Each structure stands twice: as structure tokens, then as C-alpha cells.
Amino acid sequence: MAVRPVAVRPFTEAKERTMGKIFTRYGDGTPVELSESEIMEDLRTGTEDAADRGNIPTLTDDDLKHLLNIFKMPNKFVSVEPGSEVIMSYDAGTLKIRRVGVNVDRIQALQIYEKIMGADTMELCHVDYSYKPLKPIVTMEQPIMEQALLSTHIPLFYGAMPNLGLYSQPDGPFPNPSELLPSGKIDEARESLEKTVEDAVKDIVFVGSAMYESGADGINLDTVGAAGDADFLASLIAAEKLKKKYPEMCIEMSMAGEFILGMHGQLEYKGVRLAGLYAHDQVKLAEQAGVTIFGPVVNTNTTESTPWNLSRAITFMKACGETATIPIHPNMGMGVGAVTVNDHPPVDIVSRASKAMVELVRLDGL
Numbered sequence: 001m002a003v004r005p006v007a008v009r010p011f012t013e014a015k016e017r018t019m020g021k022i023f024t025r026y027g028d029g030t031p032v033e034l035s036e037s038e039i040m041e042d043l044r045t046g047t048e049d050a051a052d053r054g055n056i057p058t059l060t061d062d063d064l065k066h067l068l069n070i071f072k073m074p075n076k077f078v079s080v081e082p083g084s085e086v087i088m089s090y091d092a093g094t095l096k097i098r099r100v101g102v103n104v105d106r107i108q109a110l111q112i113y114e115k116i117m118g119a120d121t122m123e124l125c126h127v128d129y130s131y132k133p134l135k136p137i138v139t140m141e142q143p144i145m146e147q148a149l150l151s152t153h154i155p156l157f158y159g160a161m162p163n164l165g166l167y168s169q170p171d172g173p174f175p176n177p178s179e180l181l182p183s184g185k186i187d188e189a190r191e192s193l194e195k196t197v198e199d200a201v202k203d204i205v206f207v208g209s210a211m212y213e214s215g216a217d218g219i220n221l222d223t224v225g226a227a228g229d230a231d232f233l234a235s236l237i238a239a240e241k242l243k244k245k246y247p248e249m250c251i252e253m254s255m256a257g258e259f260i261l262g263m264h265g266q267l268e269y270k271g272v273r274l275a276g277l278y279a280h281d282q283v284k285l286a287e288q289a290g291v292t293i294f295g296p297v298v299n300t301n302t303t304e305s306t307p308w309n310l311s312r313a314i315t316f317m318k319a320c321g322e323t324a325t326i327p328i329h330p331n332m333g334m335g336v337g338a339v340t341v342n343d344h345p346p347v348d349i350v351s352r353a354s355k356a357m358v359e360l361v362r363l364d365g366l
Contacts, residue, residue, distance in 0.1 A: 022071055025349055027309050028302035029340040036068065039307045043067050046304070046311030053259075054278040056319040059311060063360055067314070070352050071307055077351045080358050087120045087365035089293070089329050091159055091222045091254055094125055100344070107148045114154050120365070123157040123220055124148050130163035131203045132172070138207050142214040149215045157252060158211035159220030162204060162235050164227035167196035174199075177263060193230040193264045197237070204238035209245065218250030218292070226256035228263030229274040232282075236269050236289040243290030253286050254295030254331060255279070258316060279320040287326050293365075296320045297331045302341050306349050310338035313353070314360050321362030329365040330357055337366075 021033035034042070047059040059067075070078065090096075093113055094106040104112065106124060113119040124145055126134055134141065141158070149156055168176040174196055180189035208219040221239065225232040239251050260282065262275025269285050277285075279296035286294045298313035317330045317337075335341040338353040354366055 023348070024071055024306050025340055025346065026302065027300045027304055027306065027340055029342045029346060032305065034305065034307070036072070039071055040064065040068055042305045042308040043311040046308035047315045050312040050315035054280065054316055054319060056280060056315065059315055059318070063314070064311065066360060067307065067311060067356055070356055076348050078355050079351060080355055084358060086358055086363065087329070089121045089252065089365055090119060091123055091220060092125050092129055093119070093122055095127060095129065106144065107151055110148055110152050110156070114152050119154060121155045121157065122152070123159045125159050129222070130161045130166055131200070131207050132163065132166045134160055134207045135203050138210045142210060145211055145214045145216055155217040157218040157220045158216040159222050159252075160207065161223040161226065162200050162221060162231050162238070163223070164193070164196045164200055164231045164234060167199055168192065172196070190264050190266065197230050197234045200234040201238045201241065204234065205241050205245075208238070208242050212246055212249055218252060220252040220254060222254045223256040224253055225260050228261040229267045230264050232260050232274050233267050233269055236285055239286070239289040239291050250292045251290065252293040252295060252329070253291045255282065255297040258298045279316050280323045283320055283324045283326070283328065287324070291326065293327050293329055294324060295329045295331050297336050298338070300335045300338060300341055306338060306340070306353070310353050310356055313338040314356055317357060317361045317363070327364035330361065330363055332357065332366045
């Protein structure tokens with residue numbers, strides 16, 4: 001039987017059909033084709049926005065040209081040169097694999113990440129991904145951690161969120177600041193936040209200690225600052241206490257947003273006011289608290305292009321990397337690190353954003 005030959009369209013013809021336009025996306029994932037000059041304009045305005053907000057330097061012309069070249073690459077998936085790879089860390093991986101429809105046990109999920117996907121590190125976590133609800137069930141989490149360690153080889157963290165929102169009524173014992181503030185009860189709201197810090201620190205230290213003593217290679221404080229400056233303060237104090245208790249403990253602190261919301265507005269750590277801090281200032285306090293790995297965040301703007309978002313993210317992360325004396329793993333996922341706001345971010349954007357981070361930022365992982 002004769003085999004019908006397949007006509008291969010030359011790559012040059014494909015380039016001509018785009019009429020000089022470069023495929024990219026908006027921050028919400030919507031496809032768009034931009035000219036080289038339009039992309040360069042977005043790159044410039046993105047870095048200028050970050051520099052203005054963070055009071056940090058803009059990217060150099062060479063940096064912007066490097067980013068432009070990454071967007072001009074015709075491949076759907078791009079990567080770094082061999083030898084330039086970095087460590088990949090994951091948060092809540094045992095939950096996310098079920099989110100995409102792979103219905104497996106948590107230990108099996110860890111094995112899939114390690115043995116099939118080639119993960120460098122992984123994290124065991126519970127569906128109630130916060131330290132407060134984990135405290136009463138930690139004795140049930142400990143044997144699962146021990147079994148997971150016997151089934152894997154890579155460093156295995158245990159992680160959850162400080163999630164100070166759970167300490168406010170109706171979920172917690174303290175008055176809800178979100179209800180007090182609109183009523184003008186500012187002092188009462190601040191007092192409530194200060195009390196939640198005390199309880200959150202106790203829960204984080206209790207759960208972190210139990211899981212570390214069960215063999216966890218590290219503890220991850222994830223989505224730090226989601227409830228504002230009190231959330232960040234609780235995480236810093238808890239990290240400091242855990243580090244004093246276990247000097248060799250690896251503590252990863254992964255942030256929730258690019259700057260600290262001033263829900264309280266007057267909270268300080270070691271004399272530094274927390275409200276309004278960006279990544280390059282956040283990491284300094286994390287270092288003082290004894291944090292081992294810092295995960296800075298830059299939010300994605302859904303109405304701007306990916307070139308704009310990536311230039312902006314690189315500007316913030318470059319300043320953070322130059323300041324940090326501990327390893328940093330910039331967050332690269334749905335809605336952060338210039339990655340589009342999708343449950344399943346497109347690989348063309350994820351790979352370009354990751355390549356740019358590795359090549360332009362002083363980092364140690366993603």
C-alpha cells in the first residue's frame with residue numbers, strides 16, 4: 001500500500017502569514033498578536049510601573065531586548081540552555097493534581113510528581129490548607145508524612161496557610177475586622193487583628209513542630225499576607241520561634257501578593273512597619289526571622305499584555321534577588337509571576353515567563 005507523502009509547509013511561509021505580528025496573550029489568557037514595537041512599548045511601560053511603585057530601578061535596555069527576543073521565539077514552548085536549570089518547588093501539589101481530575105491518594109500524588117514529572121521537591125498538605133484546622137488532626141497527618149517519606153526520595157515539605165481570616169467570626173473567636181472597619185471601629189479592628197496574631201503563631205508553631213518531628217524536610221508557610229500585615233507578622237514570628245526551636249529546620253515562606261496590605265496599618269516587625277512592603281523589603285524581614293527560602297510574588301494584571309506583566313514582574317524580582325541573601329523561589333503560577341489567570345495556564349506563556357525569570361533574575365528556584 002502506497003504511503004501518501006505529507007506536505008511540509010516551510011517555516012518561512014508561516015512567518016510571512018503572520019505579517020510581522022508576534023503571538024502573545026493578555027493577563028487573562030486571551031490570545032493577541034502584537035507588533036515588535038507594540039511589545040517593546042509594553043515592556044517599557046511595565047518596568048516603569050514597577051519601578052514607580054517599588055521605588056526600584058527600571059530594567060536596562062539590554063534586559064528589555066532580552067525579553068523581546070524571548071517573545072519573538074517562534075516555538076510554542078521555550079526553555080533555558082542546558083546547565084541553566086533551577087530547582088522547582090511546589091505548593092499544595094497533592095491538592096492541585098486532584099483539581100485537574102487525577103483522583104489519587106496524596107502519597108500517590110507525591111510519587112507522580114517525583115517519578116513521572118521529575119519534581120525536585122514536593123509538599124504534603126491537607127485539603128483544609130490552613131494551620132488552624134490542622135491543629136486538631138495533626139496526629140493523623142504525622143503517620144501519612146512518615147509513610148510518604150518512605151515512598152519518595154526528594155525533599156518533602158509540609159505546608160499550609162496562616163490564613164488569619166479563619167480566626168475572625170463566624171469561623172473564629174474574634175470580632176471580624178472586615179465588619180468593624182466599615183463601622184468606623186478602627187481601634188477594635190486593630191485589637192482583634194493583634195489577638196489573631198497570637199493564636200495563629202501558636203497554631204503554626206504547634207503544627208510545624210509536630211510535622212518536623214515526624215520527619216518533614218521542611219515547613220512551608222504558604223500564601224503569607226493574604227489577610228494583610230497581621231498575617232505577615234504572624235508568619236514572621238512563627239518562623240522565628242520554629243527556627244529557635246529547631247535551628248536546622250528549613251522554612252519556606254511563600255507570599256500571597258506583591259505588597260503587604262495594611263489591614264491594621266501600624267504593625268511592625270523589628271522596628272519596620274509591614275504595611276506596603278514590596279518583595280525586596282519583605283525578604284529582609286524574612287531573613288531576620290530565620291526563613292530559609294523566600295517565595296516573592298508579583299500579581300498579574302488581566303487587562304494588560306503578557307509582555308507588560310512580565311517586564312513588571314522581572315523588575316520587582318530583580319530587585320528582590322539583588323537584595324536577598326537567602327534563596328528565592330519567585331512564584332510562577334496562575335495569576336502571579338506574569339502567568340495568566342487560568343486554572344490551566346498556557347505553556348507558551350508559562351515557559352516564556354519562567355525562562356525570563358531564570359535568565360534575568362538572581363534566583364535559586366521557581
